Amino acid sequence: MSDADRVVARAAELREILNHHAYLYYVLDQPQIDDAEYDALYRELQELEADHPDLRTPDSPTQRVGSAPLQKFEQVRHLEAMLSLANARDEDELLAWDQRNRRLLEGRGFDDLPMRYVVEPKIDGLAISLIYRDGLFVVGATRGNGEVGEDVTANLRTIGSLPLRLRGARPPAVVEVRGEVYIPRTAFARLNEARAAAGLSAFVNPRNSAAGSIRQLDPKLAAERPLDLWCYAIGHSEGLDLPDHHTALEWLRARGFKVNPHIVVVDSIDAVAAACRTWEERRADLDYDIDGAVVKVDSYALQAALGSVAHDPRWAIAFKFAPTTVSTRLRSIEINVGRTGVLTPFAVLKPVFVGGVTVERATLHNEDDIRRKDIRPGDDVILQRAGDVIPQVVGPVLDGWVEEDGRREERFARHAALPEWRMPEACPACGSHVVRETGEVAVRCPNRSCPAQVVESIKHFVSKGAMDIDGIGERLVEDLYAEDLIRDVADLYALRREDLVELEGFALDQKTGAAKRADRVLGSLDESRSRPFARVLFALGIRHVGAVTAQALVQAFPSIEALQAASVEELAGVPGVGPVVAEAVKQHLADEHNRQTLEKLRAARLRLVEEHPLRDEGTLTGTSFVLTGKLPSLTRGEAQALIEARGGRVSGSVSKATDFVVVGEDPGSKVAKASRLGVASLDEDALRELLAAADARADAAAGQPSPSEDAEP
Numbered sequence: 128m129s130d131a132d133r134v135v136a137r138a139a140e141l142r143e144i145l146n147h148h149a150y151l152y153y154v155l156d157q158p159q160i161d162d163a164e165y166d167a168l169y170r171e172l173q174e175l176e177a178d179h180p181d182l183r184t185p186d187s188p189t190q191r192v193g194s195a196p197l198q199k200f201e202q203v204r205h206l207e208a209m210l211s212l213a214n215a216r217d218e219d220e221l222l223a224w225d226q227r228n229r230r231l232l233e234g235r236g237f238d239d240l241p242m243r244y245v246v247e248p249k250i251d252g253l254a255i256s257l258i259y260r261d262g263l264f265v266v267g268a269t270r271g272n273g274e275v276g277e278d279v280t281a282n283l284r285t286i287g288s289l290p291l292r293l294r295g296a297r298p299p300a301v302v303e304v305r306g307e308v309y310i311p312r313t314a315f316a317r318l319n320e321a322r323a324a325a326g327l328s329a330f331v332n333p334r335n336s337a338a339g340s341i342r343q344l345d346p347k348l349a350a351e352r353p354l355d356l357w358c359y360a361i362g363h364s365e366g367l368d369l370p371d372h373h374t375a376l377e378w379l380r381a382r383g384f385k386v387n388p389h390i391v392v393v394d395s396i397d398a399v400a401a402a403c404r405t406w407e408e409r410r411a412d413l414d415y416d417i418d419g420a421v422v423k424v425d426s427y428a429l430q431a432a433l434g435s436v437a438h439d440p441r442w443a444i445a446f447k448f449a450p451t452t453v454s455t456r457l458r459s460i461e462i463n464v465g466r467t468g469v470l471t472p473f474a475v476l477k478p479v480f481v482g483g484v485t486v487e488r489a490t491l492h493n494e495d496d497i498r499r500k501d502i503r504p505g506d507d508v509i510l511q512r513a514g515d516v517i518p519q520v521v522g523p524v525l526d527g528w529v530e531e532d533g534r535r536e537e538r539f540a541r542h543a544a545l546p547e548w549r550m551p552e553a554c555p556a557c558g559s560h561v562v563r564e565t566g567e568v569a570v571r572c573p574n575r576s577c578p579a580q581v582v583e584s585i586k587h588f589v590s591k592g593a594m595d596i597d598g599i600g601e602r603l604v605e606d607l608y609a610e611d612l613i614r615d616v617a618d619l620y621a622l623r624r625e626d627l628v629e630l631e632g633f634a635l636d637q638k639t640g641a642a643k644r645a646d647r648v649l650g651s652l653d654e655s656r657s658r659p660f661a662r663v664l665f666a667l668g669i670r671h672v673g674a675v676t677a678q679a680l681v682q683a684f685p686s687i688e689a690l691q692a693a694s695v696e697e698l699a700g701v702p703g704v705g706p707v708v709a710e711a712v713k714q715h716l717a718d719e720h721n722r723q724t725l726e727k728l729r730a731a732r733l734r735l736v737e738e739h740p741l742r743d744e745g746t747l748t749g750t751s752f753v754l755t756g757k758l759p760s761l762t763r764g765e766a767q768a769l770i771e772a773r774g775g776r777v778s779g780s781v782s783k784a785t786d787f788v789v790v791g792e793d794p795g796s797k798v799a800k801a802s803r804l805g806v807a808s809l810d811e812d813a814l815r816e817l818l819a820a821a822d823a824r825a826d827a828a829a830g831q832p833s834p835s836e837d838a839e840p
């Protein structure tokens with residue numbers, strides 16, 4: 128052997144050894160040599176290649192580190208279209224999918240073929256296609272529009288678990304491997320820590336970060352990102368004849384690809400559903416994000432017989448988990464002036480469907496929060512449902528892809544040079560100069576007659592949890608204020624029929640002279656006079672005084688006179704009332720304008736004294752409920768109000784802390800979760816019984832001497 132031959136042979140040997148160890152390390156996660164040994168071999172190859180540049184083959188591990196930056200990505204036409212998937216949002220849709228498939232196949236000669244399914248975690252990353260010719264990785268592309276994608280070969284090469292050459296002998300002439308590029312969660316967290324330490328902004332989530340990384344024009348930057356890859360299908364191939372999908376997955380595994388270990392093969396749709404449920408529960412345990420499970424008919428013959436509709440194959444379906452995040456456009460940041468004068472910025476969003484509801488607004492808390500997250504009007508933002516209830520704006524999408532009308536679109540999202548957002552200096556409602564108290568994040572409008580504050584405080588007064596005045600909603604409060612009919616909550620009780628019928632939507636019936644709506648409002652107002660003192664106190668909207676605190680105050684000071692006479696120290700002695708709350712109560716009650724309002728309320732015959740203070744805050748205090756499905760006679764809001772009026776709590780999601788799930792018609796997945804966790808479920812009748820029992824307990828308690836009476840000589 129000549130020297131030259133020996134060099135060629137050694138380079139080939141080093142490539143093989145190094146690729147094998149990369150496989151052991153990245154794909155199997157079972158390294159057999161340490162980093163120093165690997166590095167020594169790597170350097171040897173690097174030196175050989177430096178002396179003999181023609182030895183630098185595309186499958187050399189030295190080609191992974193990132194080649195020269197590109198001007199732009201070339202377009203690649205996929206050998207076979209990259210389809211998308213139809214969705215099943217729940218088990219019923221999954222069963223319907225299966226039924227339809229079976230109907231389509233009926234009588235077409237497939238009766239003796241077993242219907243097997245493969246269930247795979249649906250990786251929340253970005254789809255890519257990898258082409259291997261004669262075993263060598265030659266081109267890798269993004270999905271693009273499904274027909275044509277972008278050539279991101281150089282970036283894909285940097286992924287350690289991607290085989291540069293297929294393992295084993297006799298590779299097929301051509302094979303197109305499909306998979307999902309993603310960033311593991313732990314690696315993502317480390318990446319963000321490192322970015323923070325370097326003074327760089329944080330990435331919002333692994334998926335966007337992975338998508339942005341794969342579309343870096345500079346492969347050296349891509350190489351620095353902890354990208355990884357799960358492979359899940361074979362597209363076009365030449366010289367490969369496989370009978371079904373699970374064999375294809377085994378083939379991929381044998382050839383050196385990372386195939387998800389959680390993929391299962393099952394032979395009934397019930398087992399498919401069970402696997403989907405398992406994954407939905409365990410998704411948090413994985414080190415990568417999944418947004419569903421993909422269910423595929425195993426047999427290629429059946430797949431071919433089923434075919435596709437539009438861009439979706441009939442033989443596969445995505446069982447979608449409840450999404451936890453979506454992206455949408457932040458149209459603007461507006462200000463809401465609350466009843467206590469706090470200016471709260473909120474996001475006006477392009478409407479987006481998340482967690483079963485369409486969201487178009489979300490709170491942004493305060494200026495500091497907006498600054499910290501670097502959210503700017505015009506950004507595409509990530510929206511998350513925190514604890515399944517309140518949508519939260521997590522942050523802007525600074526690179527990666529966004530979802531437009533349910534379609535994924537790859538692009539870099541801070542399109543323009545958007546200016547930072549600033550809190551206005553003047554109250555948007557009354558123009559007063561706003562103040563920011565030292566040590567507080569909140570900015571306030573100091574003007575107590577600020578129309579926004581007044582309107583908000585009246586809205587609070589009439590709301591369900593407060594005076595619960597049926598027929599007066601937020602819109603009507605605004606109209607009444609605009610028509611100069613109310614200036615404070617007490618003015619509500621001075622409303623006259625002839626004032627109301629002048630309002631839009633309140634017109635008298637021409638024939639009968641009836642004024643149904645006006646009468647309903649007046650009736651509700653009249654009825655509200657019997658609300659207990661604690662409700663009135665809560666309805667006043669004193670800063671920091673919620674329904675529970677109001678109850679506690681009333682127990683200790685059962686009349687408005689007693690409350691007004693109490694010192695800050697005495698108020699602060701009430702259980703659950705600290706010095707801050709006590710100060711707020713004192714200030715509110717001492718204020719001249721508020722005193723006048725209270726006098727007007729007294730004149731309107733509202734109850735400002737509690738005859739039967741309860742021993743308990745509420746007879747369902749500490750009891751937690753979750754509502755699901757449509758109840759026969761109560762709306763969700765009504766059921767919630769009934770529970771909360773007795774001190775119970777209603778939350779949006781079932782957990783171990785839930786005491787009861789109230790189940791109506793067409794309930795969601797919460798029922799299954801409740802039964803798994805052993806949470807008791809109630810129908811509407813059972814709920815009513817429970818409420819009645821609570822009221823009976825309350826009555827019994829009211830019949831006994833109250834603690835303050837006990838103390839009297």
Ligand code: IVH
Nearest residue numbers: 210211212247248249250253254307359421
């Ligand atoms: S199969 C025709 N399997 O989901 C079948 N896709 O909505 C096409 N995905 O674009 C894909 N994990 O990005 C398949 N195990 C998996 C998957 C998976 C994630 C993504 C993929 C695709 C999208 C379809």
